Amino acid sequence: MSQPHLDLHESPSSEPRRGFMTHILAAGIGLLVGAIPACAGLAFFLDPLMRKKKGASGDGFIKMPVALEALEIGGEPQLVKIIMDKVDAWNTYLKQPVGAVYLRRTDKDKVAAFNSRCPHLGCAVDYKPAEKHYFCPCHTSTFDVDGVLQNDIPPRGLDTLDVQIRNGSEVWLKFQNFRATTPEKIPVG
């Protein structure tokens, strides 16, 4: 202990100054040694927020298992499972169902696609052929066949997805999930 203000056994005359410095130093060092492991741990815990999305290869479109001809113009929506490779931390699951979409052919070369997740709170939406509308069993959100909301429960209409017709009859789709509860469509992940 060479520094004078750290000497704990000095003459009483320097008592107040010494006492003050000791208080500050003791508190400061105490805080520091606790803060370092805590900050390291916290930074570690915040990993999911800092994780950069891995750039998907290609343009993000995937080919649907149904051909254009199989869909009737103006017919009923068809539920199609989305099969993709899924990365979950250290594992990569090949060809896993990751979601579902409703496909409906609206014109000769036009297909409308809706994510089957309800924009209200994320339940899966059913299509009711008898009533010709989409209905969510969770909190009764209802959408018409074009995905437009029919009551005030959902914040927005069903989420449309980009569709491309390639090589005349292949239906390609860019699958995305969107955040629930917001009036705007905000992609997640």
Next chain:
Amino acid sequence: MNALINWLDNRTGLKKLMHEALYENIPGGARWRYVWGSTLMFTFTIQVITGLFLWTAYSPSTTTAWESVYYIQHHMQYGWLVRGLHHFSASAMTVLLALHLMQVVIDGAYKAPREINFWLGLILMQIVLGLSLTGYLLPWDQKGYYATQVSTEIMGATPVVGPQLQQLAQGGPQYGHHTLTRFFAMHAGVLPGTLIAFIVLHIAVFRRHGITVPDPDRAPATTFWPDQVLKDGIACLAVLGTVLTLTIWHHGAELAAPADPSEAYSAARPEWYFLFLFQFLRFEWVEHQGLAFGAIYLPGALMAILAAMPIIGRWKVGHAFNVVFLFVMMVGIIGLTGLALKNDAADPDFTAAVRQAHDDSVRIEELAERPEGIPLEGAVSLLRADPKAQGPRLFARNCAPCHRYDGHDGTGRKVTRKDAIVAEVLEKQADGTKKKVKKIVGYKPPVEELATASDLGKFGSPDWIKAVITDFKKTFAALENVKDKDDKSKIAESSKHFLEGEMAGWSSSHANHWRADAKNEHALDDLVAFLYSQGQRRGAPGVSDEAPKRGRQIFETGILPVGKFESNCIDCHSLQPIGEDKLLGEVGAGPTLTSYGGDRWLREFLSNPGHEKFYGSNNTMPAFGERLTEKELDLLVRWMVGDYE
């Protein structure tokens, strides 16, 4: 602010509590020798903080434990830092525990009325050691797996209830998912919970009797806050600095290859602070007393003496005895630890095993980083299916008894032999009489075993092919070490076939051809390029490249820029060029060279070297088609021909 504090105080008695905590009287002034308890509390706090965060990412099962730790270590931000702090603080805790104990004993702080607190401290020590032991297994890497196996086997050697204890700890007769869930529950729940309860008792009792002051008149009395807190803080800062330095230096804690019960791990050692016990159990005289003696009774007896210290201390020279006892024990522990480290450093097998373990851990990282990720069966399956990891091991087991690989056995170990020393000793017979019998009384120092077949480190490479052509005898010289069964001074007949056979003769009689002209040297390179291209190894020239095409001419015609072969390659060897159906030469005299040194040739050759298209009746090498599974043969061949990423 004040109002809030008063409100709280009114309801909780906070002020009094804080006052009691902070203004403990310290007669004789604050001193460095009192810091050990606080540094221990501090390291435990680090463990709780980092441990809880690690808990958020750890997944205890045999197929996810290693994988989640790997993910923490290599993919999560500051994962290596948090894990490293946890690991090195655990070591620091053990060291501080020893220092705290020593200080307590030297200062006589265990004496009445503080006996109970001393015992509480010993219990705390056991819990901390339990935490180390259970934590070591959790990454489920080879290191932790095999070291913990030893601990649970020792547990199984406990008299009477051993096997039951072991099964309870393991969650079954063998290690599996439940070993991890149980160890994890102990490590993250039961033990820390118990530890906290005992710490509370320890500190409460400590406060009741106050600090043990050797010389109260040394300086004016002070209080814990802030004088002693400052000293404690500085000590904690030093501990943290050390732990941080070690963590950054090693980039976190080591993670060995994933646990594989089918893969021996010769580098297995317990955590360094258990090395003394490990070394102790290696003494034969200890073993003769039985495992329970060395691993349970003796450590138990030492602990019992420690626990008896407050009672021994009442006796006139009791305190002196206690100090000497602890000192001797510490010297013993340090000595045994040093001996263990020294033995290991001097043991080439151990250092090779450590190197191999390190290579494995680097390799598994490469494999896990591939875009396919880690399969659901766990990362261990990646290593098991990897030629680079398995090839050397298969070579060491199957080929190294005769061949070498760049002078070693494939895995980097020298091939050695330990000869037994046999002597005649007098042995008591069942009927009480003594009789002279021959017995192994020891072993001579290991000597390097001579190879009896070629060194295959370069097998199939251009250098190898060139060496076979230009200096056949030297390439296969190790065959001279195969001695005749009846006359040990004579080379065996089988080797003679090889070393004095047609190819050996051809090679030496043509040696001058290559040196005759610089152009001939290029021609040799072309011939080598031709054969090398036919093996179709990675990095080999294409079969229709210029050099191989020129080389093929020489192979077929024997015409060199200057001079000509006396007999041509195709006079003895057959070769079916890649992509053609016509055979050059005829099957028969010498081994076929179709895709020589490549995957196909090696696979067929290893399966059955005695086939007529290889060595035929001259063959003395075992057919590995019968000894290896298809999978093993595949891994060995792919490693030898370099077919892996």
